[in-house]
Amino acid sequence: MKRVTINDVALRSGVSKSTVSHVINQTRFVEEQTRLKVLQTIKDLNYRPSSIARSLVSQRTGTAGLLISDVGNPFYHEVILGVEDVALANDYSLFLCNTGYDLDRGMKFIHSLIDRSVDGILFMSSSMNVEMLDEVYRNNIKAVVLDWGGTDVSQLASTITIDFNTGICEAVQHLVSLGHTRIAFAGGPEGLWTANIRTQAFLNAISQCQPAVEGIVIPHGNLRIEGGYKAFDALSNLSPRPQAVIAANDLTALGLMWAARNAGFNLPRDLSIVGLDDIDLASRVTPALTTITLPRFEIGRLAMQELLALIREPEQTKSNHVVETYLTVRESTTAAPITV
Amino acid sequence: MKRVTINDVALRSGVSKSTVSHVINQTRFVEEQTRLKVLQTIKDLNYRPSSIARSLVSQRTGTAGLLISDVGNPFYHEVILGVEDVALANDYSLFLCNTGYDLDRGMKFIHSLIDRSVDGILFMSSSMNVEMLDEVYRNNIKAVVLDWGGTDVSQLASTITIDFNTGICEAVQHLVSLGHTRIAFAGGPEGLWTANIRTQAFLNAISQCQPAVEGIVIPHGNLRIEGGYKAFDALSNLSPRPQAVIAANDLTALGLMWAARNAGFNLPRDLSIVGLDDIDLASRVTPALTTITLPRFEIGRLAMQELLALIREPEQTKSNHVVETYLTVRESTTAAPITV
DNA sequence: TTGAAAGCGCTAACAA
DNA sequence: TTGTTAGCGCTTTCAA
Numbered sequence A, B: 001m002k003r004v005t006i007n008d009v010a011l012r013s014g015v016s017k018s019t020v021s022h023v024i025n026q027t028r029f030v031e032e033q034t035r036l037k038v039l040q041t042i043k044d045l046n047y048r049p050s051s052i053a054r055s056l057v058s059q060r061t062g063t064a065g066l067l068i069s070d071v072g073n074p075f076y077h078e079v080i081l082g083v084e085d086v087a088l089a090n091d092y093s094l095f096l097c098n099t100g101y102d103l104d105r106g107m108k109f110i111h112s113l114i115d116r117s118v119d120g121i122l123f124m125s126s127s128m129n130v131e132m133l134d135e136v137y138r139n140n141i142k143a144v145v146l147d148w149g150g151t152d153v154s155q156l157a158s159t160i161t162i163d164f165n166t167g168i169c170e171a172v173q174h175l176v177s178l179g180h181t182r183i184a185f186a187g188g189p190e191g192l193w194t195a196n197i198r199t200q201a202f203l204n205a206i207s208q209c210q211p212a213v214e215g216i217v218i219p220h221g222n223l224r225i226e227g228g229y230k231a232f233d234a235l236s237n238l239s240p241r242p243q244a245v246i247a248a249n250d251l252t253a254l255g256l257m258w259a260a261r262n263a264g265f266n267l268p269r270d271l272s273i274v275g276l277d278d279i280d281l282a283s284r285v286t287p288a289l290t291t292i293t294l295p296r297f298e299i300g301r302l303a304m305q306e307l308l309a310l311i312r313e314p315e316q317t318k319s320n321h322v323v324e325t326y327l328t329v330r331e332s333t334t335a336a337p338i339t340v
Numbered sequence C: 001t002t003g004a005a006a007g008c009g010c011t012a013a014c015a016a
Numbered sequence D: 001t002t003g004t005t006a007g008c009g010c011t012t013t014c015a016a
Helices: A006-013 A017-025 A032-045 A051-058 A074-089 A103-115 A130-138 A164-177 A193-209 A225-236 A250-262 A296-312 B006-013 B017-025 B032-045 B051-058 B074-089 B103-115 B130-138 B164-177 B193-209 B225-236 B250-262 B296-312
Strands: A063-068 A093-098 A120-124 A142-146 A158-163 A182-186 A214-218 A244-247 A272-277 A290-293 A320-324 A326-328 B063-068 B093-098 B120-124 B142-146 B158-163 B182-186 B214-218 B244-247 B272-277 B290-293 B320-324 B326-328
Touching (some): A006 A032, A017 A032, A063 A103, A074 A296, A074 B103, A093 A103, A130 A142, A142 A296, A158 A164, A158 A296, A164 A272, A164 A326, A182 A225, A182 A250, A225 A244, A225 A250, B074 B093, B164 B244, B164 B290, B164 B326, B182 B225, B214 B225
Parallel strands (some): A063 A093, A063 A120, A120 A142, A244 A272, A272 A290, B063 B120, B182 B244
Antiparallel strands (some): A290 A326
């Protein structure tokens, strides 16, 4: 049960290895008759070239690493699909590297990817650092970094940043058009960059888009459902209570929603809620969640496309893409009660 | 910026390639002094052996394919973590292959994995078929199949099956001990094997564990939240209405829960609900969902361990593992109302 | 129009 | 105790 090699094909078709190779890769002219014979033999023997051997000579593997904090995070789900979509279409295979928010584990993965000579690495994990990027760069491996809050890495990699301002601005305008004048924002954990950037975008949106509106930040969330419960308590204690709230992510929004209902609220009448992320669940709860959508599938595609560009045109300068967010209106927002 | 090779190390340390190789792999005795010198040079040059070159000679890549229907499916989340856990500990890297329930796409992935000479493949996708398995087998690649409903494949691969009977039996007993005598089961789509096996397990549980209980199957769910809504309607129309329901999966259970609440039910008093899967969300909703737990992390670990065993001991016979499920009691089940 | 041969970076049998 | 050398399966130059 030995592997069929190019030699077997050559021998069986009475030609040399190089002819077989050229037939396969269409890399020089081969007489039609011999070409057909070779092709037939390949079929007969069910021959498939070893990409290992190919990689050794071509110095390219057709593989990339996908460094990600947590596959289970609904945010990444469609991002991964987008990445994979482009990868598959370009005959690239992806190594899954789930850091679990652990830097050491991340470094282990990076080394393993370097050893395996991947052509590129997609950094989609907050649990990365410049050291990793440096090491990757020194090994001449291309990298694309998604929405990282750390120091400037544009010398080492291409980057993709998500612009929360556009979406949050739309959300604020939407709420204002519904008559809301006090809008709360249920933020994430204080130390977390990905959370801070969202809170900041909210404050920007208020001052830039609707300076007349009063924006109230409810801090210390945790970007999970329980955080939404707590945010609801905090919100309830405000006086006067805001009738509209934008959450730092959809899970927080769902937590708010469920806590509000448990407190006897009629939704959306008593409280307009806007999420952020547009996870699967968002459109499937009742009332369906109005939320700020991140085009995640497109982000994934873009990231992989950029990586391929970097790999294929080594001279190409690294780019910094910005992806905009936008509001998706569903049922969880409604007109503010009329104040008499 | 050329890659550092074993030759560079050999030259720089004034020894031969083989000595360097033997130092690295500890595969024959090397005098302490030269050993140290080689080690030092490796550090100085920051040398890392190319696993591509290694694979070419060893005929082993240290890679495996993870064929999965949908990374976003919460069921697979912890399974993946388990797989990865064992993989990383054994210096194995995983190729992510997300079939998206598409057989053609699956076959494309299989071919790509064969070309890349993976040592083994984990089939965790309902969208597979025997043809794939056959092709993999013919290429001398090991395979482990998780919980597949198709024909017997024990000649081609090791298998892991999930035993729903144990968990569902426990659930039925739990409900009976709470005083319930009519128990509904909200099933999945009719054609789907993974759904049928669960319904069947429910019927078995009734007849084997608690034949005195009346079991009512509500068919045609879709294993999603909306399916739970519909199941609630169906359930409401039953007369007398069952006061306890087991759902084919957690999402269905959540749908039931939310529909019941929208209908003004007081939960769990008016309806005891049991889920199946124990997804993350299950413990975080209110009331927290009593559910039948699948030890998913362990399933993942087991699958990868079995694959490694197959790879490392080619003589080993393929095994068929059975993993048991069990009940996790939370808040969504309570005593049946006393019938006067 | 095709073949021979060198070489990608490594391991391991055979020599010394 | 270590070095020489023949591959692993392929691509690609150079020659014919």
